[in-house]
Amino acid sequence: MKLKVCGMRSEENIRELIAQINPDWMGLIFYPKSPRFVPQNLADSIVDLPIKKVGVFVNASLDEIKTSIRDFGIQIIQLHGEESLEFTKLVKEDTGLEIFKVFSIKDDIDWKTLEVFVPFVDYFLFDTFTKGYGGSGKTFDWEVLKNYPFEKPFLLSGGLSIENIPDIQKLKLEIPQLLGLDINSKFEIDPALKEIGKIREFKERISSVV
Ligand SMILES: O=C(O)c1ccccc1N[C@@H]1O[C@H](COP(=O)(O)O)[C@@H](O)[C@H]1O
Numbered sequence: 001m002k003l004k005v006c007g008m009r010s011e012e013n014i015r016e017l018i019a020q021i022n023p024d025w026m027g028l029i030f031y032p033k034s035p036r037f038v039p040q041n042l043a044d045s046i047v048d049l050p051i052k053k054v055g056v057f058v059n060a061s062l063d064e065i066k067t068s069i070r071d072f073g074i075q076i077i078q079l080h081g082e083e084s085l086e087f088t089k090l091v092k093e094d095t096g097l098e099i100f101k102v103f104s105i106k107d108d109i110d111w112k113t114l115e116v117f118v119p120f121v122d123y124f125l126f127d128t129f130t131k132g133y134g135g136s137g138k139t140f141d142w143e144v145l146k147n148y149p150f151e152k153p154f155l156l157s158g159g160l161s162i163e164n165i166p167d168i169q170k171l172k173l174e175i176p177q178l179l180g181l182d183i184n185s186k187f188e189i190d191p192a193l194k195e196i197g198k199i200r201e202f203k204e205r206i207s208s209v210v
Helices: 011-020 040-046 062-072 085-095 111-115 142-147 162-174 196-207
Strands: 002-006 025-029 053-057 076-079 098-105 123-128 154-156 178-183 188-190
Touching: 002 053, 002 196, 011 025, 011 040, 011 196, 040 062, 053 062, 062 085, 076 085, 085 098, 123 178, 142 154, 142 162, 162 178, 162 196, 178 196
Parallel strands: 002 025, 002 178, 025 053, 053 076, 076 098, 098 123, 123 154, 154 178
Antiparallel strands: none
């Protein structure tokens, strides 16, 4: 199971994460209203850190996305807002980077809405619906994923914590397309400051069951 640790911005904290956990991806939030927002002046301290960086964008423009790619060394783009199919296609074609397209779940999922995105995204990512777009610390009802109809792999997100591990294990058995977990606010000391020991425990326990 792949692991993404999202919402970081301290160079020291990221270095600690790389040295002790080395997750598959580390997410930087480029949504100005988020408490985990990474301002432009931190680019130099983060750009050369040896980890695959995911840029998380909420309805940003292509120019804004490209500026962050250049300045922060972003390798994967996470579209976490209401980005249209046309915009997603444009970002994929223009940047050539991997795309995580997020769908925030309220009650149900209309799979037809997602189907058209399949050729242009590398992973779907399911998060809990919240007015702030992400980082709510709340899980959604995973029952809606049980008729996931695509081969396209997806990441699970939204309030994931150590307590969820038994349920994640059950979900993975039912839906093999679940290929990664995206963790964030349940592993924080302060917004954007991660508790590395807790992440290590999560990684060790999840690796022993899936
Ligand atoms: O974390 C944020 O502040 C944020 C803001 C805007 C868009 C996305 C954001 N984070 C993403 O939300 C998921 C879920 O976070 P949580 O576990 O519920 O706290 C997170 O993994 C980020 O990808």
